[in-house]
Amino acid sequence: MEVAKTIVSVRGLVKAARSKGKRIGFVPTMGALHIGHISLIKAAVEKCDFVIVSIFVNPVQFGTGEDFEKYPRPLEADLGICKKAGVDVVFTPVRELMYPSQNLTWVNVEKLTEQLCGRFRPGHFRGVTTICAKLFNIVAPDIAFFGWKDAQQAIVIKRMVADLNMPLEIVICPTVRRPDGLAVSSRNKYLTAEQKKDAALVYKSLQKCREMVDVGITDSRTIITEMRKILSRASSIEIEYISIVDAEMLQEVEYIAGRILIAVAVRIGSTRLIDNILVDLSKQ
Ligand code: PAF
Secondary structure, X not given: OEEEOOHHHHHHHHHXXXXXXXXXXXEEEOOOOOHHXXXXXXXXXXXXXXXXXXXXXXXXXXXXXXXXXXXXXXXXXXXXXXXXXXXXXXXXXXXXXXXXXXXXXXXXXXXXXXXXXXXXXXXXXXXXXXXXXXXXXXXXXXXXXXXXXXXXXXXXXHHHHHHOOOOOEEEEEOOOEOOOOOEOOHXXXXXXXXXXHHHHXXXXXHHHHHHHHHOOOOEHHHXXXXXXXXXXXXXXXXXXXXXXXXXXXXXXXXXXXXEEEEEEEXXXXXXXXXXXXXXXXXXX
16 A cells, blocks of 8 residues: 655556556545445445545634644554555645645535535535545546535535536445444544433434334424434533435425435534434335
8 A cells, every 4th residue: 555645646656557447446534534434445445446545634624613623633543444444545645735825716516515514614615625626636536435424515525526527426325323323423532432322312313203204204393393302312412403405405395205314413512413314205
């Protein structure tokens, strides 16, 4: 496994692999790798012949007062995980390489980024799409892999790729959960054991939603009320939003019909957690 620190070296390695007819898979990350990332890498290894992982804690997707400084950066452990998982190249650029001067060019997906997390994290998705566009331009992958836990991010990136005719495929992999249902996230590291127990209620609330839909309850207000009841069992949980939206344009819906995303964001102490499920009634 190679560790590339420069754009020239990544491009060189990709060019050499492509000249041998290899299909290039790419998993962009901010490091602090966990089993969720490993599942993305596994998918990339299965579908592609040459796999690149980037590790870069992207400053421009963090807002003021967010956790950019304290975001975990266990580089050695991350490199070990990548090697074991069969990665060919890990790209570890420094900030000056990705943002050498004041950034005047931004990629912004409209409308989709104004809903859900976009309401609470202004500028976040502009930071995500800008860094992904830069990374796609550097790595030039055939396929890039993202996790469904960050459903809005996945939907926004797919839209950017489609709208800007970027020549790659986006593959979205399922959310990986702990046995108690808590979605695996780098930010779980901030939680105490007690807070992790409380955090498992987030998925319980989503399961409750699915159960209600399964018995024919489709009224969003009724479902959100029941979900709130579950989350209120832990006084440590502060709900940021519970939204029921269509899975394409992310607009709130009164009733569940078609492909619907049920998304939750909470704060537990100073940690912000998100999770979601997709309900698809379009095939019924
Ligand atoms: O999901 C993440 O880890 C980040 O948002 C990403 C896609 C690597 C961009 O910095």
